[in-house]
Amino acid sequence: MSVIEGKKAKEILKKAEFIAVLTGSGISAESGIPTFRGNDGLWKKFSPEELSSFEGFYRNPAMVTEWYRYRRKIILGTKPNPAHLALADLERIVAEFYLITQNIDRLHQRAGSKKVIELHGNIMENYCMKCGKVFDIEEFDCVYEKFEDHVPRCECGGYIRPNVVWFGEPLPEEAFSEAYKAAVNCEVFISIGTSGAVRPAADLPRYAKYNGAYLIEINPERSYLTDIADLWVKGKAGEVLPQFVEEVKKLKGMK
Ligand SMILES: [Zn+2]
Known part of the structure; x- marks a missing residue:
């Protein structure tokens, strides 16, 4: 079964050369990182x-x-999971790619992603x-x-x-402005494992959509973004993203 459904989605992903991705705590949780306190x-x-x-x-x-x-x-x-690895792979097959993350764990970098924009800083520094x-x-x-x-x-x-970034603190200005630029200029914006409720990060998919990007959401459950998404791939990132990236490669004639 295909995870990229619909003719339009396939056509757009086949041609897309500028993809921006936003990841949230859902993708880290799949590596076993408790969303905030867990049950420590x-x-x-x-x-x-x-x-x-x-x-x-x-x-x-x-x-x-x-x-x-x-x-x-x-x-x-913990270790990067198949979703982190698939995103590092996706970066290699498009000309322009930005990975915007709300996570502080640096798992994207450990998976091999290069252009990572950290909206909430990182715990290693x-x-x-x-x-x-x-x-x-x-x-x-x-x-x-x-x-x-x-x-x-x-x-x-x-x-x-x-x-x-702590509660009540603003996001790092440079990171947010870079993320904003990626959102308004990309052809496809993919939101993964985020509730779409925590602003201003949650505004990014909306900026992308209003500026003409095709908006894809990957989430096991509905979020605040689902209603405006052009395509909702329902499932855990670690389960559906590797297949999603394989299908993009096929559409682009790389397989
Ligand atoms: Zn000092």
Whole structure:
């Protein structure tokens, strides 16, 4: 059975040379990454705002630092799934391709994707709130070891925080503007594993559609986007995306 249904969808994908993709937590969940807190015993008693906001960090930087170290360890123990790998494959067969993600786990890069736009930052980096210096995992762990209170500080004295977007914080301007450009200029926009409810990321598929792109949604369940999508491929990304990419290759005469 084909996942790309309809003559129009086939015609458009056959010709498309500029594809933009938006991925959300659904694709990470298929790699075993809990969407936010999962059922992590110790952390269950804290609200997402306490663990992931500037105010929460300000009140208890040691706790928030531990929480992100814990999350990072879980993420480093997971692997890209067939959906991540299929997207890396899709990038290789079209001339212009952007992968916009709301995920912070860097699984797309580990799968081999090159043009990744991170709307919410990534958990593998930390930065100094005062001077902006960026610390990768090794550098961060090295500084972390030096502070008995588990609150690592930069040489300049500033607090070091994860490079992720917290509740109430704006998206990184450069990343969002790059994503916006991709959305309004692409021929096909594919939204994968996202609810379509969290703005402003959820506006991207709408911008794409209103600027003439063909909008495809890949999701096991209906979302806020389903009604405006030109094609809804119903299913888990890890199950339907590999086949979707194979079908695109066939349409393009690559198989
Ligand atoms: Zn600093």
